[in-house]
Amino acid sequence: MPGMKLPGNFFLVGLMGAGKTTVGRTLARATDKTFYDSDHEITARSGARIPMIFELEGEEGFRKREAAMIAELSALQGIVLATGGGAVLNPDNRDCLRRNGFVIYLRASVDDLFARTSHDKNRPLLQTENPRQKLQELFEVRDPIYRELADLVIDTSSQTVQSLTQRLLRELEKKLNA
Numbered sequence: 001m002p003g004m005k006l007p008g009n010f011f012l013v014g015l016m017g018a019g020k021t022t023v024g025r026t027l028a029r030a031t032d033k034t035f036y037d038s039d040h041e042i043t044a045r046s047g048a049r050i051p052m053i054f055e056l057e058g059e060e061g062f063r064k065r066e067a068a069m070i071a072e073l074s075a076l077q078g079i080v081l082a083t084g085g086g087a088v089l090n091p092d093n094r095d096c097l098r099r100n101g102f103v104i105y106l107r108a109s110v111d112d113l114f115a116r117t118s119h120d121k122n123r124p125l126l127q128t129e130n131p132r133q134k135l136q137e138l139f140e141v142r143d144p145i146y147r148e149l150a151d152l153v154i155d156t157s158s159q160t161v162q163s164l165t166q167r168l169l170r171e172l173e174k175k176l177n178a
């Protein structure tokens with residue numbers, strides 16, 4: 001199915017470690033779209049990594065940069081956008097995503113999320129004594145928000161990135177042709 005022509009933009013949402021960046025890249029390649037990652041764009045433009053932005057400007061400062069980035073990127077055409085895990089907390093961001101593309105929620109269990117994030121220090125919200133519990137709390141708050149926003153929910157448990165991408169392509173084709 002590589003090179004499949006699907007219309008519009010795809011926006012990936014989900015918690016830290018859900019695979020938005022990883023799956024987003026392969027999905028973009030398979031659909032001939034341009035890949036963007038809001039976290040990477042914020043880092044590239046500010047010249048500061050995310051933990052540094054949190055340190056200097058607090059989470060509030062980061063969220064302002066994130067909202068500006070989501071507004072700008074979601075207005076583009078023919079893209080796959082991996083959003084930051086917390087982007088959906090802002091109703092303006094949710095509106096931008098809803099209006100400008102097809103929203104995919106990559107859903108994963110807290111155990112999987114923990115396993116996929118535990119070796120990476122680049123996520124300031126998980127630099128706590130008990131990152132697993134933090135992920136559990138974030139899951140409880142955000143899972144209903146991701147579900148409400150999403151046009152498609154994909155369960156990522158026990159699935160490789162390749163098989164997930166193939167499944168996504170099949171589901172997208174079905175939905176978009178329905």
Ligand SMILES: Nc1ncnc2c1ncn2[C@@H]1O[C@H](COP(=O)(O)OP(=O)(O)OP(=O)(O)O)[C@@H](O)[C@H]1O
Pocket residue numbers: 014015016017018019020021022023039082083084085116117123156159160161164
């Ligand atoms: N389906 C999967 N199976 C196994 N490992 C995966 C899967 N999806 C992603 N990973 C791995 O989990 C880690 C986190 O993935 P990724 O960075 O894509 O998550 P993310 O959703 O973009 O997180 P963040 O919101 O923090 O940016 C990476 O090391 C990636 O290779």
Ligand SMILES: O=C(O)C1=C[C@@H](O)[C@@H](O)[C@H](O)C1
Pocket residue numbers: 015016039050083084085086087122123124125
């Ligand atoms: O879940 C979150 O709130 C975050 C997720 C990451 O993608 C980054 O956007 C940042 O670390 C915050």
Ligand SMILES: [Mg+2]
Pocket residue numbers: 020021022037039082
């Ligand atoms: Mg990411």
